[in-house]
Amino acid sequence: MKAIIQDVYGSADVLELRDVDKPVAGEDEVLVRVRAAGVDQGVWHLMAGLPYLARIIGYGLRKPKDGIRGRAVAGQVEAVGRNVAGFRPGDEVFGTCEGSFAEYVCAKEKLLARKPRNLSFEQAAAVPISAGTALQGLRDSGQVQPGQEVLVIGAAGGVGTYAVQLAKAFGAHVTGVCSTAKVELVSSIGADHVIDYTREDFAAAGKRYDLILDIAGNRPLSVLRRALAPKGTLVVVGGEAGGRWAGGLDRVLRAAALSLFVGQKLRGLASVERQVDLEFLTTLIEDGRIRPVIDKTVTLAEAPAAIEYVHEGRARGKVVVTI
Structure with a gap:
């Protein structure tokens, strides 16, 4: 073969x-x-x-x-x-x-x-992998609730496009962050608001989010926390700027350590591949709630x-x- x-x-x-x-x-x-x-x-x-x-x-x-x-x-x-x-x-x-x-x-x-x-x-x-990661980031680590303000950073990528749709399916109000060329895509999959990071700094806008899903990002935790509600949850999903030895793991570990001393919940995601999640996603797909x-x-x-x-x-x- x-x-x-x-x-x-x-x-x-x-x-x-x-x-x-x-x-x-x-x-x-x-x-x-x-x-x-x-x-x-x-x-x-x-x-x-x-x-x-x-x-x-x-x-x-x-x-x-x-x-x-x-x-x-x-x-x-x-x-x-x-x-x-x-x-x-x-x-x-x-x-x-x-x-x-x-x-x-x-x-x-x-x-x-x-x-x-x-x-x-x-x-x-x-x-399987991208939707499963988004599901576990929102539902399991983020414990997303209906009516929450959710920010998805990296909303136009493989994980991000599922995260936007899943957050909407869970009843959240969703803001997606992406580049100029991808704004229309993120809007088309259901985001209530889209931020073009080349033109606007979401952390400087003054709005606070109940849940932030940061997908393979490289923004410092201090920047992310400025956009996070005082009792909000940040879920770090991977990272591409952590060096050749640890990759994004160093940021995940720093988030976990800092979370012990602040009111915000700062978590890293270690996604696990499970048949039960595939079956859950199948239900949403066949119902037309995600694609x-x-x-x-x-x-x-x-x-x-x-x-x-x-x-x-x-x-x-x-x-x-x-x-």
Whole structure:
């Protein structure tokens, strides 16, 4: 089968389209014929081996432990392991795994769910990681409530486009922050107000928010706190400016430490991939309350360039690899 492979850490130049053996499902696994795979920021980090902490915690010190890139997946069940009871060959599924930039992949049963009926494979592949992250940031870490004022920083990206829609679905009043070129998009997905950060400083405007979701940002905590209500909650979702060793983790740790001494709740998000969240998201999608926003689809051979495109912050919504 064809797959996007890397032997060493580095830029997109280390990725190659190669022929590799088709995998075989283990006892608790599902073999999926991949039809589409989402491109997420995390794919870049695993490709580059950054921050170094990711290597230490198990992704491989000197080279990737798993050489096939890609994590979000949508496709059809080809075969199931003997302990798998929830799926059978032919089922259309979506979820997460290791190595989705390939024609076939093995995924754990507990990380898959049935594909939403009203989505294509391409749309479904755009959901698992980004929508799951937004859901856990708002509902679990942020404990969003109806009527709250919610600020989503990075509202036009993969996680942000879901965060805006989910916050609205939970009954919040939503303000999105993005660049000039993306204002219309953020407004079109339901934001009540959109701030163009190139023209307006949300922290200097005087408005306070009950919940701020800061997605892969680099603003100091002091700036974010100025826009946060005295008893409000800040959820830090990743970060791209924390250095080669810790990445965004240093800002998360500083937020947690500072939260012990102030009235505001300052939290970092460590999202966990769960079947129950995929099923919850499916309900919202099939009810028409949220939808994937796809910037573009690319071929498997174009996946390396797509990873860089997403990492550079150019995507409006999601980028998907079709296979």
